[in-house]
Amino acid sequence: xxxxxxxxxxxxxxxxxxxxxxxxxxxxxxxxxxxxxxxxxxxxxxxxxxxxxxxxxxxxxxxxxxxxxxxxxxxxxxxxxxxxxxxxxxxxxxxxxxxxxxxxxxxxxxxxxxxxxxxxxxxxxxxxxxxxxxxxxxxxxxxxxxxxxxxxxxxxxxxxxxxxxxxxxxxxxxxxxxxxxxxxxxxxxxxxxxxxxxxxxxxxxxxxxxxxxxxxxxxxxxxxxxxxxxxxxxxxxxxxxxxxxxxxxxx
Numbered sequence: 001x002x003x004x005x006x007x008x009x010x011x012x013x014x015x016x017x018x019x020x021x022x023x024x025x026x027x028x029x030x031x032x033x034x035x036x037x038x039x040x041x042x043x044x045x046x047x048x049x050x051x052x053x054x055x056x057x058x059x060x061x062x063x064x065x066x067x068x069x070x071x072x073x074x075x076x077x078x079x080x081x082x083x084x085x086x087x088x089x090x091x092x093x094x095x096x097x098x099x100x101x102x103x104x105x106x107x108x109x110x111x112x113x114x115x116x117x118x119x120x121x122x123x124x125x126x127x128x129x130x131x132x133x134x135x136x137x138x139x140x141x142x143x144x145x146x147x148x149x150x151x152x153x154x155x156x157x158x159x160x161x162x163x164x165x166x167x168x169x170x171x172x173x174x175x176x177x178x179x180x181x182x183x184x185x186x187x188x189x190x191x192x193x194x195x196x197x198x199x200x201x202x203x204x205x206x207x208x209x210x211x212x213x214x215x216x217x218x219x220x221x222x223x224x225x226x227x228x229x230x231x232x233x234x235x236x237x238x239x240x241x242x243x244x245x246x247x248x249x250x251x
Contacts, residue, residue, distance in 0.1 A: 028059035028227040037215040042208065053220075062232040063174045074232055075177050082181055083234060084244060092234055093244040099180040106243045112147075119144040122194040131200050132219070134161040139195055143188075154206045160197035164222055168197070182246055 032055050039049040057064045061077040074083040082095040095104055101113070120143050127138040141156035162168070176189050200219040205212055 028057055028225060029222065030225045030227075031056040031058070031222045032220040033217060034220055035215060035217040038213065040211060040213045042211050042213075057227055057231050058171075058174065059227060059232070060170075063178075064232055065178070073178065073181075074234075075174055076232060077173070077177075082177060084181070085234065085238065087235070090235070090237060091239045091241050093241045095181060095244055097177060099177070104244050106245050109245045115147050117146045118188075120188040120191045122191050124194065124196070129159055131159055131161070134163045134200055136161045136200060137197070139199075141192075141195075150208070152206060152208045154204065156205075157203045158195065158199040159201040160195060160199050162197045164198055171198070181244075 032053065034051070034053050037050045040047050052068050054068070055066045063075040065073045067073075070086065070088045072083075072085040072087065074085065076083070077097070080097040082097060082099070084093040084095070086092065101110070105113070120141070123140045123142075125138045125140060129136050129138070136159040139156075139158040139160055141154075141158065143154040143156075145152040145154065172193060175192070179189055179192065202217045204215045204217070207213075
């Protein structure tokens, strides 16, 4: 149980960084970024250092976030749906909006939720920095996670800008729904709304069982582009799964 919770926490940390992405009013927007995660050894298992790229498409009432080549999350306000797509398995989970965990989660996931406690605090600092010609201000995010006596504090240092000309209100709507599908973050929406702008650089650390994991994520580009056909749709031939379990890291 503890091992599964550790893996879930790592996945949530990664997801949190991915969902902090912008949109704008004119049309579809493509955001590209890069991410480095340091090597780590937890409970006798080693995970090598990893470098990867991510991409997010955003348009009116639609968003798609790609985690490497294996997973995509699609938000469709026009259909009131969220799709969790696993490309390696050619399957997807469908979640109705607004999210109702009583209907979505299987019994074992609900049990884990009952054993988990989490807190979050967002602080805006007075530090400023120019990153890729964007004027940024620094935010600190502190997240505390507790389960079965195990503490897993997370810290994020974010450099946030308003210089991209994006529609921050629309971005906040997408962001809120992306958070809502993760039990760890489901009650943090109001606190996270204190982050006023778009994070273009995020340094993250998480401590567990005496081990610290670190990652760095940076935006490469953010451009308005024509969206390829089918970007926001379920790929042809994929199978729908019956339930969605965010704690199952094999999904």
